[in-house]
Amino acid sequence: MDGHGDMGLLEHFDPSLVGRMKEDGYESRSGSDNIEGASGEDQDVGDDQRPKKKYNRHTANQIQELESFFKECPHPDEKQRSELSRRLGLESKQIKFWFQNRRTQMKTQLERHENVILRQENDKLRAENELLKQNMSDPICNNCGGPMVPGPVAYEQQQLRIENARLKDELGRVCALANKFLGRPLTSSADPVSPFGSNTKLDLAVGRNGYGNLGHTDNMLPMGLDNNGGVMMPLMKPIGNAVGNEVPYDRSMFVDLALAAMDELIKIAQIESPIWIKSLDGGKEVLNHEEYMRTFPPCIGMKPSNFVTEATRESGVVLVNSSALVETLMDVNGWVEMFPSLISRAAPIDIISSGIGGTKSGALQMIHAEFQVISPFVPVRQVKFLRLCKQLAEGVWAVVDVSINENQENLNAQTPVTCRRLPSGCIIQDMNNGCCKVTWVEHSEYDESAVHQLFRPVLSSGKGFGAQRWIAALQRYYECMAMLMSPTISGEGQRAINMGGKKSMLKLARRMVDNFCSGVCASTLHNWGNLVVENVSEDVRILTRKSINEPGDPDGIVLSASTSVWLPVSQQRLFEFLRDEQSRSQWDILSNGGMLQEMVQIPKGQGHWNCVSVLRSTAVDANVNENNMLILQETWNDVSGSLVVYAPVNMQSLSVVMTGGDSTYVALLPSGFVILPDNSFSNGEPNENQVKRDRDGNIGSGSFLTVGFQILASNLPSAKLTLESVETVHNLISCTMQRIKTAFN
DSSP states (O other): OOGGHHHHHTTTTHHHHHHHHHHHOOOOTTTTTEEEOOTTTOOOOTTSSOOOEEEEOOOOOHHHHHHHHHHHHOOOOOHHHHHHHHHOOHHHHHHHHHHHHHHHHHHHHHHHHHHHHHHHHHHHHHHHHHHHHHHSSSSSSSTTTTTTTOOOHHHHHHHHHHHHHHHHHHHHHHHHHHHHHHHOOSSSSOOOOOTTTOOSHHHOOOOOSTTTTOOOTTTTOOSSSSSTOOOOOOOOOOOOOSOOOOOOOOOOHHHHHHHHHHHHHHHHHHHTTTTTTETTTSSSEEEEEHHHHHHHHOTOOOOTTTTEEEEEEEEEEEEEEEEHHHHTTTTHHHHHHOTTTTEEEEEEEEEEESSSSSSTTTTTEEEEEEEESTTTSSSSEEEEEEEEEEETTTTTTEEEEEOTTTTTTTTTTTSOOOOEEOEEEEEEETTSSSSSSEEEEEEEEEGGSSSHHHHHHHHHTTTTHHHHHHHHHHHHHHHHHHTSSSBBOOTTTTBBHHHHHHHHHHHHHHHHHHHHHHHHHHHTTSEEEEEOOOTHHHHHHEEEEOOOOOOOOOOOOEEEEEEEEEEESSHHHHHHHOOOOOGGGTOOOTTOOEEEEEEEEEESSSSSTTTEEEEOOOOOHHHHHHHTTTEEEEEEETTTEEEEEEEEHHHHHHHHHHHOOOOOOOOOOOOEEEEEEEOOOTTSSSSSTOOBBTTTBTTTTTEEEEEEEEEEEESOOOOOOOOHHHHHHHHHHHHHHHHEEEHHH
16 A cells, blocks of 8 residues: 555545545545554454554544645655654654555545446446347337348357457446546546537638638547547556656646647637738738637636747648658657757657557647757747647648646746747648648747847747748658659769668768757757857857767867847848858858869759758868868758758768768767848848848848857867867857858948
């Protein structure tokens, strides 16, 4: 009885059950009676050896104190028992026996309550059995309505009946376990009701308005993660805590929260939803907050007074079917792999349900993740949330995320909450061509005071964490998967690479981009420390970290410098300038004034700008030739933004990777640029004296440029960081930014 396996029962026990049990004739000894010298957990001994029991009636105050402490800790240790003994004026032995008796009493009550439920379930099955016997003894023909002469029962039918009986027995055991686990009765004989009413053929064709009856979810089951014939979803134990010490929490509350979030996502994702209205300029959709507040109650509590709201919605076609996409979304590692520029890292905390029938429908997870905008001006968002997946119809799925209310659990209560993820996620619908249409909704509340003034309009407009970025990243990922299966690359003056070489190169490029983003955003992917130096501009962030002797980690001390600026240059023009090998010498100080030649290109998308490349400098320089250095570079560009990240790599190491070798041990010090579009001057950045047109003459067209550099300040991790190293990386970023501004006048 001292085992912790009964904690789940104690946490969810309903005190009202005791009264109901007494009415049913189940009376037990009160826990307030203390029996000295024995307890409910003592081993059996002979009657002549058992000492005479002495009963002591505790006072009402003592019972109240003991009951209150029992709710918090059913298994007090010796120190706690001594404290209670001193406070209540009882012997430590009396305290120990009281808690033992109370635990025994609690378990007995729960077992009796379970027997009552099993008896009711048995009565239902017996009634169903009698009804089946009656129907079998007096069968009626479905065609004529007259009596039908029974024939011999087929062997297959007998097997089906046996299997049906076995499944009912198993269902009863599952429901009994669920009663223990959730602390509330669950019926196993619920009629299978479609969550979408009688309309089973939803109007979900691409090009039609609306998602049919997706919004009508009033008929969902109380525990509605799936309603396969009323079968309850399997419940799993926690897999461990990724962010702190594991503590008990009420999972049934999380299930209710996830179901409410799913209902909200389905309704808010409908194309003709009144919650979305056109902005004043007739462009993008904006959330009608008044209509939203009238339609949906706050599922995670009221918004803090210092928080602001961002909400966006976007649709797009993705080169994958719905089931494959759902599998990846419900795999945390696969989910992070799909969104390298949006998620720095993530880990599962708990798998509450793994789904039903071998599918992901009904799967419910608790996840901790770090979301990022690649700029030193936007802090990383630490969010702990639930993710629920549900199949809405054939070929139609929904995946929803919702933050856990900080009042509902205290896994990381010491960390202040700076962002809350309101019901967000996607509706996925299969198309006839093997692709799927994805409607993505992003809805968050966050503390705007932590964001730099320059980037506040970026976040409020949805260009930072909005749905458009998620859809664009999703499309890029599956375009890359499709291009990866294309024939071997061979072009004029370029080296051919086989499938193994392409995979190794893409893996190395992915690590390069991850390291670059970590150095700019200061995510926990690496253990960065912030440096504050007097001679460094406050708009430039300097970070430092030491080598941790991991494969691919440079030996020594790494410095990272990054900053962001607004430029009156369109995103497309700025990206083409930074990516063009011919204009590289205008901004790249390390190019030694020479141009770059592309040796290898691995396409990652339809446009030539989405690729991983290997570049070689044409500059005649003794040091360059002596080091035999090449440049690994990844670039992509779409409506949500652009990226150019590069790193010098030893020629021998890169040759091994291009032939399919292991890329884990290749050291990287990445640098690069990230561009976010800005189609208005609403951010207040330009003043009256600044140009309000880009070089193409477009009024109100600009972009936010983030630049970051990483250098090796010392070859020894134990060495002390010098001011010269900090000034070097600061001058590098300042000169590069100045050269870019000069190139655009």
